[in-house]
Amino acid sequence: MTVLPEFDRHRPGSVAEATELLATHGDDAVVYVGGTELFLLFKLGFAEYPHVIDIKAIEELRGIEQRDGGLWIGAAETHRSIERHPAVRHTWPTLAAMERSVGNLRVRSMGSIGGNLCFADPHSDPTTYLLAAGATLHARAGASGARTIPLRDFTTGAFENALEHHELLAGVHVPALAPGSAIVHRKFVLYERPAITVACHLRLEGGRLADVRLAVGSAGAVARRSEEAEQLLDGMGSGEAEEALGQVGELAANAADPVQDGNGSIEYKRHLVAVVSRRVVHEAISRAGDGAAVEGPVVIR
Numbered sequence: 001m002t003v004l005p006e007f008d009r010h011r012p013g014s015v016a017e018a019t020e021l022l023a024t025h026g027d028d029a030v031v032y033v034g035g036t037e038l039f040l041l042f043k044l045g046f047a048e049y050p051h052v053i054d055i056k057a058i059e060e061l062r063g064i065e066q067r068d069g070g071l072w073i074g075a076a077e078t079h080r081s082i083e084r085h086p087a088v089r090h091t092w093p094t095l096a097a098m099e100r101s102v103g104n105l106r107v108r109s110m111g112s113i114g115g116n117l118c119f120a121d122p123h124s125d126p127t128t129y130l131l132a133a134g135a136t137l138h139a140r141a142g143a144s145g146a147r148t149i150p151l152r153d154f155t156t157g158a159f160e161n162a163l164e165h166h167e168l169l170a171g172v173h174v175p176a177l178a179p180g181s182a183i184v185h186r187k188f189v190l191y192e193r194p195a196i197t198v199a200c201h202l203r204l205e206g207g208r209l210a211d212v213r214l215a216v217g218s219a220g221a222v223a224r225r226s227e228e229a230e231q232l233l234d235g236m237g238s239g240e241a242e243e244a245l246g247q248v249g250e251l252a253a254n255a256a257d258p259v260q261d262g263n264g265s266i267e268y269k270r271h272l273v274a275v276v277s278r279r280v281v282h283e284a285i286s287r288a289g290d291g292a293a294v295e296g297p298v299v300i301r
Contacts, residue, residue, distance in 0.1 A: 004039070004042045004043065005042060005048045006050075007048075007049055007050055007051060007052045008050060008051050008052070009052050009054055010051060010052070010053045010054065011054045011057060012053065012055065012057075012058065013057060013058065014058060014060065015058060015060050015061070015140045015142075015168055015170065016142050018031070018053055018055050018058060018168055019140070019141050019142050019166050019167065019168055020142070021051070021053050022053065022165055022166045022167075022168075023165075023166040025050070025051045026165065027165070028049060028050045028051050029049060029050075029051040029052075029053055030047075030049040030051070030052055030053065031053045031055055031118075031168065032052060032053070032054060032055070032115065033054075033055055033056050033061075033075075033076050033078075033111075033112035033114065033115045034056075034078065034107075034110035034111040034112050034115055035110070035115075036103075036106075036107050036110050036111040036115070037111075037115070037119045037121065038052075038115075038119075055076060055168065056076060058076065060074075060140075060170065061074045061075050061076035061114070061168070061170060061171070062074040062076055062077060063077070063171075064077055064081065064082065064085045064087060064088065065087065066087055066091070067173075068173065069175065069176055070173050070174050070175040070176050071087065071088065071091070071092055071095075071173070071174040071176070072171055072172075072173055073113055073171055073172045073173075073174070074114075074170070074171045075112065075113060075114025075115075075117075075168070075169040075170055075171050075172065076112050076114060077112060077113055077114075078108065078109060078110065078111060078112050078113075079099045079102045079103075079107070079108035079109075079111055079112070079113065079116070079126075080099075080105075080108040080109045082095070082096070082099045082113060083096045083097075083099035083100045083108065084096075091176070092174065092177075094129075094183050094184070094185060095129065095133070095174065097185075098125055098126065098129045098185050099125075099126070101125060101187070102116075102125050102126065113126060113172060114169045114171075114172075117130075117137065117151075117154065117155075117161070117169065117172070118161050118163065118169055119159065120155045120156075120157070120158065120159050120160055120161050120222075121158075121159065122158050122217070122218060122220065122221055122222065122223075123193045123194045123195070123217075123218045124194070124197070124217060124218070124223065125185075125187065125194055125197060127151070127155060127217055127223045128185070128187075128197040128198065128199045128215045128216065128217035128218070128223045129183075129185045129197075129199045129215075130151050130172065130174065131151055131152060131199065131213070131215035131217070131223055131224075131225055132183055132185070132199035132200055132201045132213045132214065132215040132225075133174050133175065133183060133199075133201060133213075134174075134175050134201065134213060135151045135172055135173060135174045135175070136148050136149065136150055136151065136172075136173045137149045137150075137151055137154050137169060137171075137172055137173075138169075138170045138171050138172075138173065139163055139164075139167045139168065139169055139170060140167065140168050140170040141164065141166050141167045141168070142166075145167075146170070149162055152224075152225060155222045155223065156222075157221055157222060158221040158222065177201075178203055178211070180203050180204045180205060180288055181201065181202065181203040181204075181211065181288060182201070182202065182203075182284045182287035182288040183199065183200065183201040183284065184199065184200050184280050184283045184284045184287060185197070185198070185199040185280075186198050186199075186276055186279060186280050186283075187218070187276075188272055188276055190263050190264075191262070191263070194217070194218040195218055195219075195263040195264070195269075195272070196216075196217075196218050196219055196269065196272045196273055196276055197216070197217040197218045197223070198214070198215070198216050198217075198252070198273065198276045198277050198280045199214075199215045199280065200212070200213065200214045200215075200277075200280045200281050200283075200284040201213040201284070202233070202281075202284050202285065202288055203288060204238065204285070204288040204289055207237055207238060208235055208236060208237050208238075209233050209234060209235065209236050209237075209238065209241055209285070210234060210235070211234075212229075212230045212233045212234045213225060213230060214226045214229050214230055214233075214248070214252060214277065214280075214281065216252050216255055216256040216273055216277065217256075219256040219257075219258040219259075219269045219270075219272070219273055220256055220257040220258050220259050221257070221259060224255050224256065224257065225255070226248075226251050226252040226254075226255035226256075226277075227255070228251045228254070228255065229247075229248045229251035229252050229255065229277070229281075232244060232247065232248060232251065233248065233281070238285050238289060241281070241285055242282065242285065245278040245281060245282060246278070248277060248278060248281055249273070249274030249275065249277045249278040250274060252273055252274060252277035253270040253271070253273040253274040253277070254270075256269070256270070256273045258270055258273065
């Protein structure tokens, strides 16, 4: 039988109370909602915190609604609640589909979007999708302190994020898709976890590509956008872009900065990133031309 290390469990009722606990206990405290990753680390003996702060009951961290020209998702909302929410399913169907592919039913029912992003596991579906979607994160400290963090600046390394210790992630804002836009998310799965994740957002305006965002994750320590591939594609006609897919794949593979691990060698991962990126950009162009966002994601095995 696995025995967890002893800890004091705190259940604050507000963001202000939670951040005060964090400030008081410093590095001896950790926050959780579902605990799907945290308690696994406890069981394996990889982490130990004397104070565990359960923020599930904080209403300020809940809610899914259309707000400020996009979708607001409270950080404590579970993957399951996001995938099932009517506003997400009807207006952001690709987001619902991405969430539906996260882990398994137990993970989706317990794990939260905020916990997923803060844990910063390199093998993550939401981070890659939300990078391509242009999401921003909102952090809170105390009753009034707040700041907005672009997602691309949030993950600072494997299992590292940009939050100050006394801050909480309050929510995620996902911009609405403009007319003529599409977003496609695809992943290659090994051992039931993402080995490669690629997402592309683009818009067709007068037959030319605009607002191109190509994100690659799970291959390296952090998910990244391929700025060189984006710059190459931006302004191209759809036919030109199709002809440039080989170069796009190479640029995406470079941006991924893959590392060798149990999922394969660096060269193998580069090859996978290039292949999946070509497919994703091709599909995004086709979907934008059809005026419909793809329902995806397709899991490639």
